[in-house]
Amino acid sequence: MDVETVKERAGPREFSPADDMPEKYRKAATRMIQFHANSEIMGAYLEKPFIRQAPSIDRKLAFSAKVQDEIGHGQLLYRAAESLGIKTREEMLDELANGEGKFLNCFHYPMESWAEVPMIAFFVDGAAMRRQATLKSSSWEPYAHAMDKVCFEEGFHVKHGEDIMARMATGSRKEQQMLQDAFDEWWPRIIQFFGPTDDKSTHHDFSAEVGLKQKTNDELRNAFLDAYVPKAKSYGLEIPEYPRIEEVGDGEYHVEEDDLDWDEFFTVSKNEYEPGKGQIDSRKAAQEAVDWVRDTIEGDANLPGSQAAPAAD
């Protein structure tokens, strides 16, 4: 199939491994899905310490399950990316370990306190939900199909994240202040989650033309603000003065993009932001420490650790 035909036929779940897709499409889809899979892994890596720090048994159980779900999403997405025939899962995991694999801006920032948990588990996951919901109509069927499960589980994560936030927002004065401090710090990063405005985004045009991507960065960000600015306010959070957010009409919001630090964003995106590099390197060290296990089980399809492991369900 040539690129022109792909553009003509591009529609929700239109293409599958049975189709002979041009390399340009397969590479663009791989880049997008690999980025998504990497983000699941690095998000899980960032949140994992809070399994231990969760302040009740139920929260601990729910948080352990959430981190597990994210790893499951990574597994599913790497499989969807592999189905394009450009890279193997192992290659993609190697790229992630050695700092070549790109992932979401928010997961480059360190997390230190429980008050930051809802910043990820409510706002960032909520933002991710918005994007992922549109990707159910992606033209690469295995990707769209993975989104069905991912969106279903993310729904629970966002609810749990909101519950953690609600508890803090109605807690002691100290808890409320911790929550506001975390919000002040994370809010600009959360808005940048959707990337730069469309005229600065390099990959959008082709991905949109071949139906991989369904909405523009701007559309997604504005829809997020419309939903989440009122939610934040309803929990008593004050929206920081900068970046300036303007209510442009009937419950619609617009952000002044020049108020955001795009130099930092692009440094982060290139894996060159220092705390983020620390995250990448410490995860790499953890993975290297179990290299010996992977060597031991290599090539064994029916044993634990392989894709066929029963507990992977």
Place this chain on the structure above:
Amino acid sequence: MAATEIELTPDQRLALETELRTLADDEFVLAERYTEWQVHAPTLESDLALANIAQDELGHARLWYDLLEELGYDETDLLWERDPDTFRHATLSELPFPEGEWADAIVRSYLFDVAEGLRLESLEESAYPAIADRVGKIQREEGYHTEHAENWLERLATDDEGGDHLQAAVDRLFPHALALFVPTEPVPFGAETVSGDGAGSQYTDTDALPDAATVEETIVAEGYRTDSLATLGERWLDRVVPTLESHGLRTPVPADGEITDELVPDACGRNGRHTDDWDTLYADFTHTYRELGREDATMIMDRPE
């Protein structure tokens, strides 16, 4: 029958609480350690599998703590505000994993799950109905855990390097696994749990407590658990020692099979003495609770039946 409907003498109550604390603390602390492998396991698949096991163990801890709650405690008494010296888990649960030592997780799980399986069998006919009611659900999940550990044991043992890692784990963990069969030093009742008529008040301070061996006798005599720890320990050795040997692994058990006190670490957990790693772990998992100045533990799930 709800636990609270049963009249307990102070000795009965002490025995019951001691058995429940032992069960709950083992599971909770082990789960706490297992979660360290989340996002750190060798493959995505093994990561998911061990996360499942960690959540199962946390769920079991919740079932056992819940029975203590029926006796008048709440979650903050049992975990978040509890003196760390009163935890009674065996030290097998609390030891940290040396970095990258997946073999440690497998051996630990194997030694623990076989022991737990035997203990659960001995609780099936518990004279305390609420215990017997909960055993079935836990047994179904533990069966899977043991199978998971055995599969990995077999796989790692066929590889030279894997075998070395396993042997190091057995050497390190076996003495702490023996602690699973040491009678548990009882913990005084919290004054807040003593009923209005004063029942049980004789055990509000440590001096008045009977010793661990006496409490263990009561647990068996009352039928809360139908076999003694000594019997369970023998069954455990009969099963794990030949299995480990079949994989070419040596254990510290002498040829005559006689387990002496010298094989068990001085700080074994059951006696209220722990390793320094326990203090660190306790400080970590209670950190947020203290930082937020909480006075209760949020429940978001239905309580167990």
